[in-house]
Amino acid sequence: MLRPAVFFDRDGTLIEEVNYLNSLEDIHIFQESFEAIRILNQNGFLVLVLTNQSGVSRGFFNEDFVRTTHRVIERHLMSKGGKIHGWYYCPHHPQVGDEKYRKICRCRKPGTGMIEKAIKDNPEILLKDSFMVGDSLIDLETGWNANIPSILVLTGKGKRTLKEISKENRKKIDFVAKDILDASKWIINQVKGHPKGSL
Ligand SMILES: [Mg+2]
Numbered sequence: 001m002l003r004p005a006v007f008f009d010r011d012g013t014l015i016e017e018v019n020y021l022n023s024l025e026d027i028h029i030f031q032e033s034f035e036a037i038r039i040l041n042q043n044g045f046l047v048l049v050l051t052n053q054s055g056v057s058r059g060f061f062n063e064d065f066v067r068t069t070h071r072v073i074e075r076h077l078m079s080k081g082g083k084i085h086g087w088y089y090c091p092h093h094p095q096v097g098d099e100k101y102r103k104i105c106r107c108r109k110p111g112t113g114m115i116e117k118a119i120k121d122n123p124e125i126l127l128k129d130s131f132m133v134g135d136s137l138i139d140l141e142t143g144w145n146a147n148i149p150s151i152l153v154l155t156g157k158g159k160r161t162l163k164e165i166s167k168e169n170r171k172k173i174d175f176v177a178k179d180i181l182d183a184s185k186w187i188i189n190q191v192k193g194h195p196k197g198s199l
């Protein structure tokens with residue numbers, strides 16, 4: 001059965017933004033994330049995380065560290081009943097880094113490569129009823145590029161994003177949410193309020 005998905009940015013959205021997180025001790029999951037993921041699960045959404053990690057290309061940390069970080073976050077969320085269905089990261093950078101990682105890729109947000117990969121891995125995703133949530137313009141653009149609604153959270157860089165965004169882009173944001181929980185509740189209401197009831 002097809003199910004809608006919520007694609008979350010990681011830094012500043014699911015966990016606190018620290019500039020190029022490179023120590024497991026610096027992982028601080030927002031308190032709101034636990035309930036947010038749980039209620040999305042309960043309402044039938046797949047939950048996926050899409051994160052640009054150019055720190056790999058820049059040599060600040062390696063891919064193993066990124067994957068370990070995700071396992072740590074996942075374990076914490078699981079302990080409170082929240083399930084993440086997939087983690088996707090882009091280790092590349094278009095200009096910086098060694099040959100392996102310095103390239104123009106399809107995965108780096110605002111590209112939709114990670115969404116496409118997520119759909120390949122989870123064919124039950126119903127993209128047209130899915131949502132993108134993040135604290136940066138590139139997150140919003142990722143959603144727009146995939147033709148799904150984009151929600152801005154005011155955590156992380158969100159307040160600055162809102163302040164600096166163009167009028168034209170401001171109009172395209174579907175919802176400005178206080179945090180990930182606020183965003184998730186809004187998403188659930190959208191789908192419940194849908195006349196055909198996608199769930
Ligand atoms: Mg972010």
Ligand SMILES: [Zn+2]
Nearest residue numbers: 090105107108
């Ligand atoms: Zn990439």
